[in-house]
Amino acid sequence: MLESLTLTNFKAFAHQELRLAPFTLLTGLNSSGKSSVLQSLALLRQSYESGDLAPVGSREPGLLLNDELVQLGTGRDVRHESYDEAGPHIALAVRGDGVKAQWTARYEQEADHLKLFQNGKGGENRSGLSRDPIALLPTLFGPGFQYLKADRVSPQVSYPRSHHAVTTRGFLGAHGEHTVNYLRINQDEPVVGKRLRISDAHPVGLLGQTQAWMQKLCPGVNLKAEDIADTDTVRLSYSFGSGALGSNSYRPTNVGFGLTYVLPIVVACLSARPGTLILLENPEAHLHPQGQTWMAYLASAAAASGAQIIMETHSDHVLNGLRLRVKQGTLHSDDTAVHYFRRKELTSEVVNPVIGPDGRLSEWPEGFFDEWENSLDQLLD
Template sequence: MSFRMSVEGFKCFDHLELDLSGLTLFTGFNGAGKSSAIQTLLLVSQSLRIAPNGDRIDLDGPLLHLGTAHEVARSASQGRIAISFEEDGVQAMWSLTAERRVRYLKVEKARFSADGVALDTIGVAAPLGHAASALCEKVCGLTFLGASRLFSNTAWPSPPITTPFGDVGKSGEFAPYWHFQIADEEVPEERRQPGEERTTVRGQVDAYLSQLFPGAMANTDQLLGSDLIRLDLALGSSGWVRPGNIGFGLTYAFPLIVAMLAARPGQLVIVDSPEAHLHPRAQSELGKIVARFAAAGVRMLVETHSDHFLNGVRLAIKQGSLAPSQAAIYFFGGASQQDHGVQKLNIDDSGEIDRWPPGFFDQAESDLGQLLGLLG
C-alpha cells in the first residue's frame, strides 16, 4: 500500500513527488533535499497537533524550527507552496502562501478528496467524518526520531498529553516513558525477534538490543512521587548503569527499538541517521531489524548515509524477510539535475539494486581503487 507525498515551491524543490513504501530509504549528498522532503510531513503533522482547526501551517513547533516563511519558500515560487498526501484514493492538499517574516504558512485553500469527490475548505484538518480525516490522523500521529539524541540524564519526562501514542520524541526523550508504560504488553508474532522466547515488549527490547550489542538489556521504573522515569542499561557483565555510563551506541539505538515496538499498525515512523554511533556490524543488523518491522506493517521512512544499513536491508530482502515491493530507495543527487536529482532505485528479490548513480555508496570502491593504484 503506497503513500504518495508531493510538494511544490518549498525550499529547494520546484516540484517533488514520491511514493513511500513499507520501508523507504532517503540517501544521497548532503544538502540535496532529503531532510527538506521529510520536513513537509513534519510541518503538517505538528500543525495538526498544535491547531487542527487552524488556517496555517506552523514553522516552529514540537517537531521543527524552520524560522520564517520567506526562508522556506523557493524564490521562483513567488511565495506559493503546495503540499499534498494521498493514500488509497484519498487525498489531502494544502495551497499555502509565505508572507514574508511570519513564522507560519497561511492556508489559502485545503482540498480533501475521496474517490474523485472533493471538498474545499480553509483549514489544516479534514472535517470529521470525511474520508481524508483518517489520512490527517495518520500524518498527525507519526513518530519522528531525529539525529540528535539526549541520553545523559538519570530521569526522563512523560510526554505532553497531545503526544501521539508511541511517539518517543524527536530526541528520544520519551522512549523510557513508553518502555515503562508498555513493558508487559504482548508483541505480535510478526514483530518478534526470531528465536526469542520472551513475548513482551520488555523481552523484545532486550532481544533486539542484544542483536546489536550482545548481552544488552534495558530497565525502566517510575520515580516515587513524580512523573519522571528512570532508565538503566546493562551490557554483558557490566551490571545496571545509568545511560551516561555506557556506550553511546546503545543509548542511541534504544529509542528506535521502543518506537518500532510501540507503533500502531500502519503508523509512520521517520528516523534520521539510525546508523550513527554504531559499529558496522550493528548498522547492518539494524537494517535487518528495520526491514522486519516494515514487513510487519510499520511504515518506515529512513534517512541514511550508511552502506552497511543499506546492505542489511538488502540481505533482509534476499533472505525473504521483506518483499522487494515493500522497499523503495530514493537517491538525492543535487539541484543540477532534473527533479532536483531525485532518482528512485529498485531492489530485486536477490537484494540487487538496478543501478548505481555516481555518488550512491560508491566511495569505498573509489578509495580502494586509488589505494590499489598507489600500491601498484
C-alpha cells in the same frame, strides 16, 4: 498507506514527486533535500495536532512552521529559491489511504504561520478541510505516528515522565525523550508483529523484545526502566550478563553512547501497529557496521508487519541490510523505494534505483555509496 508525496516550492524542491512504499529509504549528499521530505510530513502532522490545519471557528487554516516536531523558521526559510510570486505557491500533496490531499500555502516572508488557500482561491486546495483529517489520511494523522530526529536524546541520569505524551498520545518525543517512560509503562505489552519477535527465548513483551534486539547491537546487555519516587522523572539502567555472571547496574552516562541513542528507534519499531507511520533520521548514528545492518533488519520487520517506514540514512550498511531482507523474502521488492538526492543548480534532483527480488539494484548513480570503490581504486593504483 501513503503512496506518494509531492513538494512544490518547498525548501530544496521547485517541484518533486516521490513514490512512497512500506519501506522508503532516502539517501544522498548533505543538504540535498532528504530531511526536507521528512520535515514536510512532520509539518503537516504538527499543523494538524496544533489545530491549524483544520481549525474550528474563525481561525484561518495554515501551516505552523515552528512547534514540537519541526522548527523551520519563517516563510523565507521554507520557500524555494526560484519561487516566483506569479508562479505556483508553496504546496504539499499526499496521496494514499484512498485519497489525494493537497495543501497550498500563501508565501509570507516573515510569517511562521503560512495561511492556506481555500476553495480554489489563489491556488487549489483539495485537502478536504471540512472533514476530519484522520478520516482522510489515517496513516499520517491517526494514532501511532512517530518522528525521531537525528539529534536524539543523549545518555542522562534521568528522563521526563509525561503521562500525556506516553499514555494519551503514545508518543516517544521528537528526540526520543519519552522513550524510557514509554518502555516503563508498556514493558509487558506484547509485540504485535511476529516478524518483530527476534527470539522465542525472550518474553514477547516490549521490554523482552527490546532487550533481544539491543543484544544484537551489544551482546549481553539488559535494560531496566523504573520511576524515581516523588519526582516527575524516570530512570534507565543497563547491566550485562545474567545470574552469577551478571554485572552491576550502570547509568546510561557510563555506558556506550550508541546504546541510548538507538533505543528510541528500537522501541518505535517494536511498538508500531499496522497502518502507523514512522519517520526516522539517521538511525545508524553511533552504531558500528554490524549494528547498522541490524537496524535495517529491524525496520524491515516493522514494515513487513504493516507499519510504514520512511528513513533517511547515510549508511551503505543500512542499504545492504534492506537489500538482504528483500532477497531473503522478509519484504517484497515492490514494498521498497530508494531515493538518491543530489543538488543540481538551485534545486535538488532525485534518482530512483530499484531493488530487485534478488536484492540487486537497477543502477548505481555517481556518488551513490561509491566511496569505497573510489578509495579502493586509488589504493590499487
